[in-house]
Amino acid sequence: xxxxxxxxxxxxxxxxxxxxxxxxxxxxxxxxxxxxxxxxxxxxxxxxxxxxxxxxxxxxxxxxxxxxxxxxxxxxxxxxxxxxxxxxxxxxxxxxxxxxxxxxxxxxxxxxxxxxxxxxxxxxxxxxxxxxxxxxxxxxxxxxxxxxxxxxxxxxxxxxxxxxxxxxxxxxxxxxxxxxxxxxxxxxxxxxxxxxxxxxxxxxxxxxxxxxxxxxxxxxxxxxxxxxxxxxxxxxxxxxxxxxxxxxxxxxxxxxxxxxxxxxxxxxxxxxxxxxxxxxxxxxxxxxxxxxxxxxxxxxxxxxxxxxxxxxxxxxxxxxxxxxxxxxxxxxxxxxxxxxxxxxxxxxxxxxxxxxxxxxxxxxxxxxxxxxxxxxxxxxxxxxxxxxxxxxxxxxxxxxxxxxxxxxxxxxxxxxxxxxxxxxxxxxxxxxxxxxxxxxxxxxxxxxxxxxxxxxxxxxxxxxxxxxxxxxxxxxxxxxxxxxxxxxxxxxxxxxxx
Amino acid sequence: xxxxxxxxxxxxxxxxxxxxxxxxxxxxxxxxxxxxxxxxxxxxxxxxxxxxxxxxxxxxxxxxxxxxxxxxxxxxxxxxxxxxxxxxxxxxxxxxxxxxxxxxxxxxxxxxxxxxxxxxxxxxxxxxxxxxxxxxxxxxxxxxxxxxxxxxxxxxxxxxxxxxxxxxxxxxxxxxxxxxxxxxxxxxxxxxxxxxxxxxxxxxxxxxxxxxxxxxxxxxxx
Numbered sequence: 001x002x003x004x005x006x007x008x009x010x011x012x013x014x015x016x017x018x019x020x021x022x023x024x025x026x027x028x029x030x031x032x033x034x035x036x037x038x039x040x041x042x043x044x045x046x047x048x049x050x051x052x053x054x055x056x057x058x059x060x061x062x063x064x065x066x067x068x069x070x071x072x073x074x075x076x077x078x079x080x081x082x083x084x085x086x087x088x089x090x091x092x093x094x095x096x097x098x099x100x101x102x103x104x105x106x107x108x109x110x111x112x113x114x115x116x117x118x119x120x121x122x123x124x125x126x127x128x129x130x131x132x133x134x135x136x137x138x139x140x141x142x143x144x145x146x147x148x149x150x151x152x153x154x155x156x157x158x159x160x161x162x163x164x165x166x167x168x169x170x171x172x173x174x175x176x177x178x179x180x181x182x183x184x185x186x187x188x189x190x191x192x193x194x195x196x197x198x199x200x201x202x203x204x205x206x207x208x209x210x211x212x213x214x215x216x217x218x219x220x221x222x223x224x225x226x227x228x229x230x231x232x233x234x235x236x237x238x239x240x241x242x243x244x245x246x247x248x249x250x251x252x253x254x255x256x257x258x259x260x261x262x263x264x265x266x267x268x269x270x271x272x273x274x275x276x277x278x279x280x281x282x283x284x285x286x287x288x289x290x291x292x293x294x295x296x297x298x299x300x301x302x303x304x305x306x307x308x309x310x311x312x313x314x315x316x317x318x319x320x321x322x323x324x325x326x327x328x329x330x331x332x333x334x335x336x337x338x339x340x341x342x343x344x345x346x347x348x349x350x351x352x353x354x355x356x357x358x359x360x361x362x363x364x365x366x367x368x369x370x371x372x373x374x375x376x377x378x379x380x381x382x383x384x385x386x387x388x389x390x391x392x393x394x395x396x397x398x399x400x401x402x403x404x405x406x407x408x409x410x411x412x413x414x415x416x417x418x419x420x421x422x423x424x425x426x427x428x429x430x431x432x433x434x435x436x437x438x439x440x441x442x443x444x445x446x447x448x449x450x451x452x453x454x455x456x457x458x459x460x461x462x463x464x465x466x467x468x469x470x471x472x473x474x475x476x477x478x479x480x481x482x483x484x485x486x487x488x489x490x491x492x493x494x495x496x497x498x
Numbered sequence: 499x500x501x502x503x504x505x506x507x508x509x510x511x512x513x514x515x516x517x518x519x520x521x522x523x524x525x526x527x528x529x530x531x532x533x534x535x536x537x538x539x540x541x542x543x544x545x546x547x548x549x550x551x552x553x554x555x556x557x558x559x560x561x562x563x564x565x566x567x568x569x570x571x572x573x574x575x576x577x578x579x580x581x582x583x584x585x586x587x588x589x590x591x592x593x594x595x596x597x598x599x600x601x602x603x604x605x606x607x608x609x610x611x612x613x614x615x616x617x618x619x620x621x622x623x624x625x626x627x628x629x630x631x632x633x634x635x636x637x638x639x640x641x642x643x644x645x646x647x648x649x650x651x652x653x654x655x656x657x658x659x660x661x662x663x664x665x666x667x668x669x670x671x672x673x674x675x676x677x678x679x680x681x682x683x684x685x686x687x688x689x690x691x692x693x694x695x696x697x698x699x700x701x702x703x704x705x706x707x708x709x710x711x712x713x714x715x716x717x718x719x720x
Contacts, residue, residue: 152661152662155663159666214611215636361573362572363568363573491570
């Protein structure tokens with residue numbers, strides 16, 4: 001395999017990728033968002049070529065012209081790399097608010113770090129608080145994964161003697177990321193804001209997790225936690241480190257940040273936010289009231305429990321399409337397929353349904369034990385069932401929350417889709433699977449709303465979360481009397497055609 | 499065999515609840531388990547025959563297909579729903595003693611856990627196997643289980659848990675029942691369990707699917 005080198009400014013990152021790789025794949029891993037989903041419409045993923053070349057095709061040049069971008073600029077979503085290049089990432093120069101208006105910040109002083117502490121993935125960005133520019137990015141995987149991919153496995157490990165270890169490894173990992181972020185910088189960090197779900201909050205802080213482990217899954221210890229670098233055994237100098245407060249049950253400050261980023265809590269119209277991360281959170285409502293829940297739907301979308309499942313990284317099938325009589329797969333990084341990530345799984349199911357390969361209960365109609373997608377990658381009957389469980393969990397959560405709000409799906413003005421693989425998600429195909437039944441035009445793909453909101457938190461006081469916390473209530477989905485009936489109905493496909 | 503019973507068996511096997519239910523698509527507009535059970539009784543078929551010739555074999559076929567991975571939870575729940583629709587017609591005959599049950603099966607999801615789909619499936623399958631069911635619901639503690647055994651002497655108990663964190667509560671419940679009602683048979687099930695765990699907590703039987711529970715109970719009274 002031929003490789004080429006890419007250097008990213010202002011991050012100072014250097015990486016080598018397969019020749020012909022699409023830039024969407026490369027930059028996605030560094031937290032760059034693609035709001036229009038790679039159609040070349042929004043220009044938000046623009047990059048400036050400082051050295052080297054990215055050839056232009058007709059569509060690409062006309063898009064650049066429409067957007068008024070001069071010669072050295074390219075759209076990452078339409079670019080492939082054929083030779084060594086040095087790029088400046090436009091998105092790091094201006095912080096964009098999620099609901100498509102520019103985030104108008106009050107310039108602060110010094111430097112801050114926003115940390116999204118996910119169950120599976122970790123992202124930290126170093127910000128210049130006077131300009132709101134991103135100076136450096138670090139990503140990583142949560143080292144607690146070796147105790148299991150989902151929250152309940154982590155809780156179980158903590159209950160059975162590994163609690164201190166779980167706390168130690170995550171503090172150490174984030175401390176390492178912070179070290180790398182500030183390495184060689186001549187300043188110190190004034191403030192670190194961390195967000196994550198309630199279990200991450202409790203394990204990072206060393207709080208008692210017992211009450212989070214059993215029904216009704218409510219801990220008394222949900223508030224903001226403050227630390228100094230010394231208390232966490234971190235090598236940086238900073239006395240203002242905080243883990244933001246949880247909302248309720250498993251729903252934590254990552255969703256708080258998401259609500260903040262979307263601005264849904266300020267508007268009269270009804271919005272929905274679905275974070276397709278490990279914990280599968282759903283929020284719905286408006287400036288009067290927000291309801292939220294978590295659905296444990298995520299692991300299927302992040303590769304766990306799917307036989308050839310993997311995260312949205314090199315080698316993962318990210319999109320699946322019907323081309324003529326064949327199934328065609330796109331693989332991240334332009335390499336042979338090794339597995340399939342969440343967006344690929346959604347696409348595959350939609351394509352198989354359209355082909356008539358799957359029955360209403362998800363059964364493989366040919367009678368084969370699996371469906372082959374690409375050389376080395378198949379979906380088994382079990383995988384399809386795992387998908388059904390995940391999509392039914394999301395669909396049921398939405399049904400119950402909207403019902404509690406007294407709102408019909410047609411009355412929802414906007415549906416924000418967040419999550420690590422959100423950049424790749426095909427909305428029409430997702431709707432086809434029945435996971436969400438909103439008109440495709442109402443969706444906005446936002447990528448990592450937790451990180452976006454956390455960066456915004458860096459520009460205001462800790463009390464910025466108060467109005468959102470006051471508005472937002474957690475709903476225990478399984479306590480609903482007809483949960484099972486709704487869930488079972490959502491397990492099937494083709495509901496509308498029946 | 500009586501053609502109505504044959505049809506009833508099919509309605510249960512394929513999850514046709516009643517005439518209006520959309521599943522399965524190929525049976526659209528046909529009578530479902532609800533109507534067919536009513537018709538059978540009206541035509542003078544003994545209630546015990548409805549149970550043993552139609553419902554029990556149909557649920558057995560459902561259990562078989564489920565253990566062979568040929569059908570999945572939604573189909574099974576549809577079948578369970580269909581059976582429950584038929585059972586409504588039979589209930590009066592159970593109470594009058596015209597239909598003899600094999601025994602009483604007390605079932606519940608353990609303390610700290612709200613997941614009841616697996617528990618409901620097992621309850622339906624066991625009911626389809628000719629047992630009287632006492633369903634204690636979800637988040638059931640050791641005292642509630644023990645109390646239910648006192649009220650139903652000789653009953654067999656089934657414990658369900660989906661979360662690894664609530665599995666541990668099974669041990670507490672098993673200990674309590676064995677202490678207050680020695681000799682009571684206890685079955686355990688749920689996604690995170692296995693037979694090693696069953697042995698460790700001192701329960702009598704574990705099965706990865708509902709069918710195993712039905713088979714075990716069958717042997718228990720054989």
